[in-house]
Amino acid sequence: MESExxxxxxxxxxxxxxxxxxxxxxxxxxxKSPRREVIVSLPLKLVNGDTVTYTGYRVxxxxxxxxxxxxxxYHQNVTLSEVKALSMWMTWxxxxxxxxxxxxxxxxxxxxxxxxxxxxxxxxxxYVDAIERDIGPEIDIPAPDLNTNPQTMAxxxxxxxxLKGHNVPAVVTGKPVEVGGSEGRNAATGRGVAICVRxxxxxxxxxxxxxxxxxxxxxGNVGTNTARYLMEMGAKIVAxxxxxxxxxxxxxxxxxxQKFDDLLAESNKIGSISNVKGVEQISNEEVLExxxxxxxxxxxxxxxTEQNAHKIxxxxxxxxxxxxxxxxxxxxxxxxxxxxxPDILANSGGVLVSYFEWVxxxxxxxxxxxxxNERLEAKMTKAFYEVxxxxxxxxxxxxxxxLVLAVERVAAxxxxxxxx
Ligand code: GLU
Numbered sequence: 001m002e003s004e005x006x007x008x009x010x011x012x013x014x015x016x017x018x019x020x021x022x023x024x025x026x027x028x029x030x031x032k033s034p035r036r037e038v039i040v041s042l043p044l045k046l047v048n049g050d051t052v053t054y055t056g057y058r059v060x061x062x063x064x065x066x067x068x069x070x071x072x073x074y075h076q077n078v079t080l081s082e083v084k085a086l087s088m089w090m091t092w093x094x095x096x097x098x099x100x101x102x103x104x105x106x107x108x109x110x111x112x113x114x115x116x117x118x119x120x121x122x123x124x125x126x127y128v129d130a131i132e133r134d135i136g137p138e139i140d141i142p143a144p145d146l147n148t149n150p151q152t153m154a155x156x157x158x159x160x161x162x163l164k165g166h167n168v169p170a171v172v173t174g175k176p177v178e179v180g181g182s183e184g185r186n187a188a189t190g191r192g193v194a195i196c197v198r199x200x201x202x203x204x205x206x207x208x209x210x211x212x213x214x215x216x217x218x219x220g221n222v223g224t225n226t227a228r229y230l231m232e233m234g235a236k237i238v239a240x241x242x243x244x245x246x247x248x249x250x251x252x253x254x255x256x257x258q259k260f261d262d263l264l265a266e267s268n269k270i271g272s273i274s275n276v277k278g279v280e281q282i283s284n285e286e287v288l289e290x291x292x293x294x295x296x297x298x299x300x301x302x303x304x305t306e307q308n309a310h311k312i313x314x315x316x317x318x319x320x321x322x323x324x325x326x327x328x329x330x331x332x333x334x335x336x337x338x339x340x341x342p343d344i345l346a347n348s349g350g351v352l353v354s355y356f357e358w359v360x361x362x363x364x365x366x367x368x369x370x371x372x373n374e375r376l377e378a379k380m381t382k383a384f385y386e387v388x389x390x391x392x393x394x395x396x397x398x399x400x401x402x403l404v405l406a407v408e409r410v411a412a413x414x415x416x417x418x419x420x
Contacts, residue, residue: 002305002306002326002327002328003326004301004302004305004326005081006081006082006084006085006086006301006302006323007081007082007084007085007088008081009085009301009302009323009326009327010084010085010088010089010323011032012327013327013399013403014028014031014032014088014403014407016327016400016403017400017403017404017407020394020396020400020404021403021404021407021408022408023407023408023411023412023415024411024415026420027410027411027414027415027419028407028411030414030419031062031088031091031407031410031411034059034060034061034062034084034087034088035060035061035062035063036059036060036134037057037059037060037080037084038057038058038059038060038131038134039055039056039057039080040055040056040057040058040127040130040131041053041054041055041056041130042054042055042056042108042123042126042127042130044119044122044123044126046115046116046119047116047118047119054108054109054110054123055108055109056106056107056108056109056127056130056131057078057080057083057105057106057107057108058072058083058104058105058106058131058134058135058140058142059080059083059084059086059087059104059105059106060087060102060103060104060134060140061084061087061088061090061091061102061103061104061105062088062091062102062103062410062414063102063140064102064410064413064414064417064419065094065095065100065101065102065409065410065413066094066099066100066101066102067101067102067137067138067139067140067141068101068102068103068104068139068140068141069090069094069101069102069103069104069140069141069143069351069354069355070086070087070090070103070104070105070106070142070143070145070351071086071090071105071106071142071143071144071145071146071148071174071350072105072106072107072108072127072142072143072144072145072148072152072156073086073105073106073107073108073145073146073147073148074107074108074110074112074120074146074147074148074152075107075109075110075111075112075146075147076109076110076111077109078107078108078109078110079109082107082301083105083106083107084105085301085323086105086107086145086322086323087103087104087105088103089103089322089323089343089344090102090103090104090105090351091103091406091410092344092402092403092406092407092410093343093344093345093347093348093351093406094348094351094355095405095406095407095409095410096344096345096348096383096387096402096405096406097345097348097349097351097352097379097380097383098379098382098383098409099351099352099355100355101141101351101355102410104140104142105145106127106131106142107145108123108127110123112147120152121155124152124155124156124159125155125159128155128156128159128160128163129159129163132160132163135160135171135172136160136168136171137168137170137171137358137361137362141170141171141172141173141354141358142156142171142172142173143172143173143174143350143351143354144174144221146220146300147220149174149221150174150175150176150181150186151176153172153173153174153175153176153181154175154176154179156171156172157169157171157172157175157179157180158179160172169361170358170361170362173185173353173354173355173357173358174186174350174354174357175357180357180360180361181357182353182354182356182357182360182366182367182372183366183367183368183369183372184353184369184372184373184376185350185353185354185356185357185372186221186225187225187228187229188349188350188352188353188354188372188376189221189222189225189226189320189347189349189350190221190222190223190224190225190226190227190228190229190320190349191225191229191349191373191376192346192347192348192349192350192352192376192380193222193225193226193229193296193298193318193320193346193347193349194225194226194229194230194233195349195376195377195380195381195384196318196341196345196346196380196384197214197226197230197235197294197296197316197318197341198233199381199384199385200294200316200318200339200341200384201235201293201294201316203388204315204316204339205293205294205315205316207293208234209230209233209234209235210234210235210236212235212236212293212294213235213236213237213238213255213291213292213293213294214227214230214235214236214237214238214292214293214294214295214296215237215238215239215240215287215288215290215292215294215295215296215314216230216237216239216240216241216296216298216320217240217241217246217284217287217288217295217296217297217298217299217303218241218242218297218298218299218300218320218321219240219241219242219243219267219273219298220242220298220299222298222320222321222347222350223240223242223296223298223299223320224260224264226296226298226320227240227260228260228261228264230296231256231260232260235294236253236254236255236256237249237255237256238254238255238256238290238291238292239282239286239287239290239292240256240273240287241273241274241282241284241287241299242267242272242273242274243272243299244271244272244273244274244275245272245273245274245281245282245283245284246273246274246281246282246283246284246286246287247273247274247276247279247280247281247282248279248280248282248286248287248290249278249279249280250278250279250280251278263276285308288303288304288308288311288312289308289311289312289313290313290314291313292313292314293314293315293316294314294315294316294317294318295312295314295316295317295318296317296318296319296320297317297319297320297321297324297325298320298321299321299324300321300324301321301322301323301324302323302324302326303321303324303325304317304324304325304326304329304333305326305328305329306326306328306329306332308329309325309328309329309330309332309333309336310332310336312333312336312338314338315337315338315339316338316339316340316341317333317338317339317340317341318340318341318346319340319341319342319343319346319347320343320346320347321343321347322343322347323343324343325340330397330399334397339398340397340398340399341384341398342398342399342402342403344402344403344406345383345384345387345398345402348380348383349376349380352376352379352380353372353376356372356375356376386405387401387402387405388401390404390405
């Protein structure tokens with residue numbers, strides 16, 4: 001049985017580049033473990049009168065290239081191992097997209113749907129109180145991730161500012177625009193994923209976007225924005241899914257032909273994309289195994305595994321989620337000749353625009369959406385071709401190429417700064 005432990009998988013990925021990467025063994029060794037792991041206990045009196053103790057995490061993997069950076073997720077399955085893996089992936093992501101940040105991640109083991117708005121606000125503030133000394137604009141800058149959003153970030157900023165006695169917008173990114181958020185941040189991850197799909201389709205499938213079919217698994221912030229931009233680029237979305245279930249379009253054209261925002265509004269109204277009129281309900285597995293040129297997993301870790309990788313029919317996988325493919329599945333996909341754009345490159349548009357937000361906050365500035373999107377486009381395409389060129393030059397897959405480039409950049413910073 002293969003491991004589904006996220007941190008084991010992150011370490012297995014790191015082990016897969018030992019023969020290619022040229023760094024001193026001592027830096028390689030240091031990169032295997034996060035620098036700090038903070039675990040906090042969060043007792044909360046709920047509005048219904050019960051007191052429940054939640055566990056919160058903040059793991060700081062590496063800060064050789066700049067302050068720690070990474071999102072906070074609220075999910076019932078959050079574990080230390082998952083947060084550690086995600087923190088390591090953040091270090092690689094910041095290095096690949098070439099921004100002056102390290103990598104961190106946080107989380108609370110909680111099912112947010114079960115909490116009232118008021119409880120969630122108080123839980124978020126308690127978490128900030130507990131990690132106050134570990135975060136800060138020059139220390140570690142949180143952001144949204146699974147089940148957290150601009151509202152959550154506004155609470156974080158307000159609580160941190162309250163503790164400091166003055167307004168500190170740069171402590172967190174992904175805030176609403178009204179309180180110092182950046183234009184374009186909310187949609188940035190999906191926009192970056194769509195740019196990677198577009199370039200990979202051109203390069204690997206040698207097709208026009210208008211002739212490409214896509215299946216998107218996951219309908220959160222990243223999945224929805226990716227699907228929206230892909231549709232705008234002319235791609236044909238044939239299957240979609242959310243936490244409730246999957247949906248295949250059954251209109252005569254074979255793809256969703258309505259306006260994306262209408263689709264989203266309808267699915268929000270009735271609770272799931274799988275219940276929208278005119279779709280065939282399919283399982284999550286069927287979405288992953290769709291007959292489509294491109295598969296975009298945009299949900300959780302461990303979606304493409306030893307069990308289903310041989311059934312994948314797409315020619316190209318672009319990882320919008322973090323860690324959706326296990327190392328064993330990776331090998332199967334490669335054997336089948338399926339090309340893959342790895343998470344640390346494909347979804348780095350989010351942290352990139354987080355960086356733009358942090359820069360704007362530090363300068364008390366506000367850029368236009370056009371300026372943000374132009375810079376996103378330029379940085380994403382540059383990173384995509386850097387990874388692609390390296391993979392072609394060394395005849396390795398894009399996951400390993402991205403990892404080698406990232407690890408070498410981080411190790412160079414460690415060495416020059418005299419880490420030992
Ligand atoms: N949570 C997002 C990620 O996994 C964004 C992180 C950030 O903006 O700091 O990349």
